[in-house]
Amino acid sequence: MDAPPRSNVTRGDPLAVLLEGPRARGAFMIRVCFDPPWAVRIEDRAPLTVMLVVRGDAWIVPGTGERLRLREGELAIARGPDPYLCADDPGTAPQALILPGARCHYPDGRPLNGSMDIGVRSWGDRPDGSTVMLIGTYPVEGEINGRLLDALPPLLSLTSGRWRSALTPVLMDEVVRDEPGQEVVLDRLLDLLVIAALRAWFARPEAEPPAWYAALADPVVGRVLRLVQDDPAHAWTVASLAAKAGVSRAALARRFTDLVGEPPMTYLTGWRLALAADRLRDTDDTLDAIARQVGYGSAFALSSAFKRVYGVSPRQHRSRGA
Known part of the structure; x- marks a missing residue:
């Protein structure tokens, strides 16, 4: 098998x-x-x-x-x-x-x-x-x-x-x-x-796991986190995530922010850019390919977001990793 x-x-x-x-x-x-x-x-x-x-x-x-x-x-x-x-x-x-x-x-x-x-x-x-x-x-x-x-x-x-x-x-x-x-x-x-x-x-009773880890137990926010992590390339919006979770946009935005500590789209952006950073270091994929893999429409869009968050271009990040 x-x-x-x-x-x-x-x-x-x-x-x-x-x-x-x-x-x-x-x-x-x-x-x-x-x-x-x-x-x-x-x-x-x-x-x-x-x-x-x-x-x-x-x-x-x-x-x-x-x-x-x-x-x-x-x-x-x-x-x-x-x-x-x-x-x-x-x-x-x-x-x-x-x-x-x-x-x-x-x-x-x-x-x-x-x-x-x-x-x-x-x-x-x-x-x-x-x-x-x-x-x-x-x-x-x-x-x-x-x-x-x-x-x-x-x-x-x-x-x-x-x-x-x-x-x-x-x-x-x-x-x-x-x-x-x-x-x-x-x-x-x-x-x-x-x-x-x-x-x-x-698993310790006194453990203090990160907010997103604990939020996975929530029936609404946990489902949204799994959707984002499993398919970061999907064109997610707050509305589409809320529909998948069976709640309103406002309810999802409020509940997600309360449990995770940041809004859904902010979390999604951070997740996508973290994936891109690791793939830049760990693979020889082109920037265009990585952009598609993590949910950006073009290499330019990924590069702009990446530099805004990490302070360096994707090319510089890859060079440092090498």
């Missing part, structure tokens, strides 16, 4: 829609193994880093905000670009500095030159250290998944009571393999880990 089209797979699922766009590509994943005392300062400015403690425990100490302790089986997600310390104890002085491009230096600036490499994608003191962590870093943040990540705190954690993942043994096995296509395998596993973590995070 053929797999269903991707648009049908993600239809109506906001988390899938937002994570279906820019996925992990060339993500940095490593197994970190240490005996106390140990500390590493992270200054790589990565948009998103996932840290999963497999054995032992670790402290994550941000430059501002509360530090947190991760125990075995627990997970943290750090949103860049702010630096932070990962250590056995908050008071341990860093012995290594992680910089952009996965460069590793001593605190005095000298390059480590692989002195802490202990095997395939393994780094630290010894392969069987008392603390073992899996760390995955996304090098690029897209406009679409950025809408979701912006709703997260700079540093979040999931305790073992709220978070259990069957992916841990799979990741531990795959991260040390050195086989053809292994980078792609790890990218996909990292995607799965992030999706599982975000689902668990938003």
